[in-house]
Amino acid sequence: MERDLAAPAALIAEPARAAMLNALLSGRALAAGELAHVARVSRPTASEHLHRLLDGRLVEVVSQGRHRYYRLAGPHVATALEALAHLGPPAKVGTLRQSNTAQALEFARTCYDHLAGTCGVALLDTMLASRWLVDADGGYGVSATGERELVALGIDVSGARTARRTFARPCLDWTERRYHLAGGLAAAITARLITLGWFTHRARDGRALRLTDTGHTALTDLGCAV
Amino acid sequence: MERDLAAPAALIAEPARAAMLNALLSGRALAAGELAHVARVSRPTASEHLHRLLDGRLVEVVSQGRHRYYRLAGPHVATALEALAHLGPPAKVGTLRQSNTAQALEFARTCYDHLAGTCGVALLDTMLASRWLVDADGGYGVSATGERELVALGIDVSGARTARRTFARPCLDWTERRYHLAGGLAAAITARLITLGWFTHRARDGRALRLTDTGHTALTDLGCAV
DNA sequence: CGAATACTTCGGCCGTCGCCGAACTGTCCA
């Protein structure tokens, strides 16, 4: 403990780096060029910023051919970024487009790699009500019923259970002031729901998700009203 | 949502301001002069920094005579600061004194206004095991037994219940990787335990707490082994 | 192999922000 508070804050404080990190909060890995674009700086400048973020262990990089894809270094980074975002002044909405984006983010978004917003909260409520999830030592466990149902949906529960990160824990949703599900299980569920086409990404580099008609029907069938 | 990430980060990024915020994480209100001292800057410089922190709504101020006492603007600030602190490089312990401080922080500390560290986690475990606390919609509630016992200890449970902030919720403890109790109830409990002399502050402006012999005995009687 | 693309490194310019001493305002106490 008693670590340096200023060093990580300084990394986030620079507007161009903040824009990059914000884009990476979608949970996806983005190429250096894309990040230069979202940050509105030249590629050399972006390169320097990414180098610093790497040094500070806020992002990781994976090289693929002539591309270098950057992503957040882990859920702890996403948690800190979300907490920090809500220290700022309340969003001042200018254009209609911005207003729509804000509403979409409140309804459904990724928080690094799991589902947040109204939909995220509703889904956790449903899974608790139908007892797919049960309380367990500082987090949640999956009941026999829950495991059967989740596996039937194609979700790799045992894979999530053996992963090194926390399996399932509540995460305070800042827009809803209630909890959604976080942890490895949440990531597996969210990835699967997108694969199933229940949710789709609204934009290339954004965090907002759209609930499809298919998804709406399927969630309603599970007893999850949104 | 979609707020500015850079602005609050910039406030925290400055070393002098970070030192001040770190001192305020103890949960106590400190005078401007004391903050200038912990930040190792002149009083004019400290004054400017405090002005910025006020503008950014990270701290609040209360004037008392010729002193102006500053404190964090709320639990959300403390949460963000703790999350941020754990993005930094792991503590590099140089001196024996620093090592002792680090160990003390791991064992018992305030996290803004509630108990964290090994003791905080153990206390939550105990209260759950003896069913003083029960799960309730996205947080915890107090059972009839729990209310009776807490009131017997002199804790103002109903006062905490009517406060505007969250009553009782789990908070991930970064040193323990498990949960301790946060929220208004946690603040009331922690304040009472210090009043009872179970815990004392180790230093004037630090977050570290010392478990007294009295406190050790009392906690053991409650079934809380630390 | 050579051209095209993706990204990084280098060198140098420039603005922002943190810093302090001195002076000013306000509160306490004898």
Place this chain on the structure above:
DNA sequence: TGGACAGTTCGGCGACGGCCGAAGTATTCG
């Protein structure tokens, strides 16, 4: 009422860090 103390405002200095163009490295493709 005057002196001591807490805190803030003002003015000016200095440096760190962000910025880009040009040049350099690595990978793909014809």
